[in-house]
Amino acid sequence: MKQRWRKVLPNYLxxxxxxxxxxxxxxxxxxxxxxxxxxxxEVLGDTQSFIGLGNYLALLHDSLWWLALRNTALFAVLTVAxxxxxxxxxxxxxxxxxxxxxxxxVVFYAPVVLSVAVMAAVLQKMLDSQYGLxxxxxxxxxxxxxxxxANPNLVIxxxxxxxxxxxxxxxxxxxxxxxxxxxxxxxxxxxxxGADGFAAFRVITLPLLKPVLLFVLVTQFIAHLQVFGQMxxxxxxxxxxxxxxxxxxxxxxxxxYYQMGYASSMAFSLAVLIFAITLLNFRLFGQRVEY
Amino acid sequence: xxxxxxxxxxxxxxxxxxxxxxxxxxxYILLIPMALVTLMPVIYMFSVSFTPEADTLRWxxxxxPQHPTLDNFQRLLNDPTLxxxxxxxxxxxxxxxxxxxxxxxxxxxxxxxxRLEFPGRDALFIGLLTTxxxxxxxxxxxTFLIMHNxxxxxxxxxxxxxxxxxxxxxxxxxxxFQSIPRELxxxxxxxxxxxxxxxxxxxLPLGRSAMVALAIFTFLSAWNDLFWPLIVLNSTQMETLPxxxxxxxxxxxxxxxxxxxxxxxxxxxxxxxxxxIFQRRIIQGVMVSGLAGR
Numbered sequence: 001m002k003q004r005w006r007k008v009l010p011n012y013l014x015x016x017x018x019x020x021x022x023x024x025x026x027x028x029x030x031x032x033x034x035x036x037x038x039x040x041x042e043v044l045g046d047t048q049s050f051i052g053l054g055n056y057l058a059l060l061h062d063s064l065w066w067l068a069l070r071n072t073a074l075f076a077v078l079t080v081a082x083x084x085x086x087x088x089x090x091x092x093x094x095x096x097x098x099x100x101x102x103x104x105x106v107v108f109y110a111p112v113v114l115s116v117a118v119m120a121a122v123l124q125k126m127l128d129s130q131y132g133l134x135x136x137x138x139x140x141x142x143x144x145x146x147x148x149x150a151n152p153n154l155v156i157x158x159x160x161x162x163x164x165x166x167x168x169x170x171x172x173x174x175x176x177x178x179x180x181x182x183x184x185x186x187x188x189x190x191x192x193x194g195a196d197g198f199a200a201f202r203v204i205t206l207p208l209l210k211p212v213l214l215f216v217l218v219t220q221f222i223a224h225l226q227v228f229g230q231m232x233x234x235x236x237x238x239x240x241x242x243x244x245x246x247x248x249x250x251x252x253x254x255x256x257y258y259q260m261g262y263a264s265s266m267a268f269s270l271a272v273l274i275f276a277i278t279l280l281n282f283r284l285f286g287q288r289v290e291y
Numbered sequence: 292x293x294x295x296x297x298x299x300x301x302x303x304x305x306x307x308x309x310x311x312x313x314x315x316x317x318x319y320i321l322l323i324p325m326a327l328v329t330l331m332p333v334i335y336m337f338s339v340s341f342t343p344e345a346d347t348l349r350w351x352x353x354x355x356p357q358h359p360t361l362d363n364f365q366r367l368l369n370d371p372t373l374x375x376x377x378x379x380x381x382x383x384x385x386x387x388x389x390x391x392x393x394x395x396x397x398x399x400x401x402x403x404x405x406r407l408e409f410p411g412r413d414a415l416f417i418g419l420l421t422t423x424x425x426x427x428x429x430x431x432x433x434t435f436l437i438m439h440n441x442x443x444x445x446x447x448x449x450x451x452x453x454x455x456x457x458x459x460x461x462x463x464x465x466x467x468f469q470s471i472p473r474e475l476x477x478x479x480x481x482x483x484x485x486x487x488x489x490x491x492x493x494x495l496p497l498g499r500s501a502m503v504a505l506a507i508f509t510f511l512s513a514w515n516d517l518f519w520p521l522i523v524l525n526s527t528q529m530e531t532l533p534x535x536x537x538x539x540x541x542x543x544x545x546x547x548x549x550x551x552x553x554x555x556x557x558x559x560x561x562x563x564x565x566x567x568i569f570q571r572r573i574i575q576g577v578m579v580s581g582l583a584g585r
Binding site: 006015027028030032033043104105118119125144226250260263270275278 | 315318319321322325326328329330331332333335336338339347348350351354388395396397399400402403404407408409410415419422424425426427428429430431432433434435436437439452453455456458461486491511514515516517518522532533534536537539540541548551552554555558559562563565566569570573574578579
């Protein structure tokens, strides 16, 4: 027995450094955050008052939270839809074996490597209603200045379109890798049966790509529910509260009003929501995936 | 099309080339405008950064600057309230430190999980897997409070050490290490070399491509991060480039556009260079592992 431990113990040393970081900066904080969410937590206070489910109940009656949730859901749905369509379209184009193939792949993925701070700074300038480049181009074809970020009904779709520009290269590459995994002989067989072009796309590509589509759908939806930088930089949640996102509201609650307990309850509510969506997505689409 | 037909002499192959070109034409008609639209904001950013401030708000817009100048960069570098060189150093130092930390800690653990036997190994690994289901936002507030209690707010410590808890790298490296043939290690163990030596002289060299991919993606996401530095750093001197850029963007919408775009350009150039050098690896890495998901 002792012999065995002597052999096994050094093996733990390989994972030990990581586990320390993991407990200190991931598992520990997650549990601690759960604890904080049941308190009225003051950053500088000595004692924190326990208020049970108080924060969660307050959240249920917080109209700004529900508005933020609605804005965020709309943003995520539009962005994921845009990313799926543009990403899949681009993937089908750059899959073709043509000169410049790698060049186009590199160009389409390039915005993904930029920081959200850069992307938002440039888009804010381009989408400006008076001096923006987009309205300048639209003026050529006779469309007068549109308040992309100033109109409460346009602001979420505009932020979403900007995010698709910034981000579609990522789903494109995931789709591309899925497309390249579909064996060529299936397309040849389909051609012999008379299915070409769009018909082949419908009967071969789409069904076989279904697992990849599901993966992109779920991961992208979860990622975009956590949107923050675009709003924080381009609109500060405005005009009014028209583009306030849940994470932006969490940020304001925690770091402008220093209500750490309340903000923690937001984080956990969002986490539960994200978890539920993941499960739902797999239940709805997961079963019908066939290879 | 005709040029292509004339270029090759045998008639059969000439018509094949012509057919190919015709078939490809619609592809390029879609691809080229799409590439232009994708690059437009980036081109425009660089263009405005070389445009004199007086021209940035004129109409009609000069898409290409008529009087290109380095004024914006000069004013940016000479403004003591915007220490952009310090921000650049901060970004570089923090991102490099995070990358090294993640590489060391993750590769040791990944080797442990991939190859070494110890009680509770699989349970631990499944535990880590479960963590991936928890969105990162949950961790922000409590980690901030921990940084506060440690007295680490507004220090490099607060920026660097929490990154050591990165889970994704363990999965990536573990999977790759498992694909290395066991015989190579067994030979080394018979030779009497220790586990640490096996890790160092066999696993690491053979796992180099996965390590490089992890390093690139870790560096990029550390360099681009906005939220964490925004909350744990609070003096102008300590900021990273994305946060510094945000200060500039939020406060000077119509007055310092040239400087803002110059700062955006300086924030992007290092990652664009990195991207240009490692484009094949980055694209391969995303396709194989789904890394860098946003």
